[in-house]
Amino acid sequence: MAAPTDALGRPVLLVVVLALVSLVPLFLMATTAFVKISTVLQIARNAIGVQQVPSNTVILALAAVLSAVAMAPVGSAIVARGAPVLARANEGGDTVALVTDGLAAVEGPMRKFLADNADAKETARFLALAKAARPEAQRAAVTATDFAVIVPAFIVSELTRAFLLGFAVLLPFLVLDLVVANILVAGGLASLSPGQVSLPLKLLLFVAVDGWGLLARTLVLGYKFS
Numbered sequence: 001m002a003a004p005t006d007a008l009g010r011p012v013l014l015v016v017v018l019a020l021v022s023l024v025p026l027f028l029m030a031t032t033a034f035v036k037i038s039t040v041l042q043i044a045r046n047a048i049g050v051q052q053v054p055s056n057t058v059i060l061a062l063a064a065v066l067s068a069v070a071m072a073p074v075g076s077a078i079v080a081r082g083a084p085v086l087a088r089a090n091e092g093g094d095t096v097a098l099v100t101d102g103l104a105a106v107e108g109p110m111r112k113f114l115a116d117n118a119d120a121k122e123t124a125r126f127l128a129l130a131k132a133a134r135p136e137a138q139r140a141a142v143t144a145t146d147f148a149v150i151v152p153a154f155i156v157s158e159l160t161r162a163f164l165l166g167f168a169v170l171l172p173f174l175v176l177d178l179v180v181a182n183i184l185v186a187g188g189l190a191s192l193s194p195g196q197v198s199l200p201l202k203l204l205l206f207v208a209v210d211g212w213g214l215l216a217r218t219l220v221l222g223y224k225f226s
Contacts, residue, residue, distance in 0.1 A: 031110060031151060033070040036158040036165075037219045038063035043166035044215060047173045048202045062216075070220045077109035115145050116224045118153035119160070126153045165218065173202055 028034050041059050045051070054062075068075075115123075126149045131139040142149070180198040206212075 028064075028067070030155060031114060032067050033158075033219070033223060034063055034067040035155055036162040036222070037066050037070070039159065039162035040165050040169070040215065040219060043162070044169050044211070047166075047170045048206060049173070049199050050203075066216055066220055070223055071113075073225045074109045074113045078106050081106075081108065111145055111147070111150065113223075113225070114147075114150040114154045117157065118150050119157040122153040122157045122160075123149060126150075126156075161222070169215070172205070173198075176201060176205065 038060060041063055045054065045059060123144050127142065127144050130142050130146065130148050134142060144150070177198050180201070184197065
């Protein structure tokens with residue numbers, strides 16, 4: 001019987017591919033721009049004071065789209081390196097070699113992206129932790145570009161930058177809340193909720209400064225590629 005030429009006709013390869021695809025959501029959240037972008041967007045929504053508008057679904061969808069735009073250079077590099085592997089899969093190459101080469105095609109660009117965008121301080125911190133977690137004989141083999149080092153360093157760096165950007169977003173709205181509260185007290189309207197009074201002003205301010213557009217631009221352009 002002739003061997004199938006289509007990769008989908010090879011059960012072992014198909015099972016491996018499906019197993020890898022099931023890890024995509026975790027991979028997306030941990031090693032891409034999604035960490036920072038989703039965090040900042042949720043902080044911005046909470047800063048305005050409308051807890052469920054936009055909904056979590058809309059926020060996550062926008063974060064996913066912006067993450068795809070921000071990660072486009074990495075995606076292009078992965079596609080360029082993975083195209084020959086996919087061609088070999090359709091021709092019926094060795095399953096183990098195909099999986100290994102496919103992972104290598106993803107590993108190189110991702111490792112470079114993570115290393116470029118992880119703070120040096122966090123990389124040094126997690127490098128020391130990774131070495132301390134291993135027996136003394138194995139510590140010399142741990143490097144600053146190991147995934148066990150750069151993935152947590154990248155995530156912590158992203159969260160730190162997200163909180164700093166979130167502070168910049170929160171501050172104007174906090175000032176507006178204080179001003180409205182003082183005006184209500186001075187006018188003898190202390191029984192009114194400052195949050196309810198300031199909400200229309202917050203929405204107007206956010207739209208007037210093109211808040212969503214500015215946030216999207218800042219988030220997408222906040223990454224280094226070398």
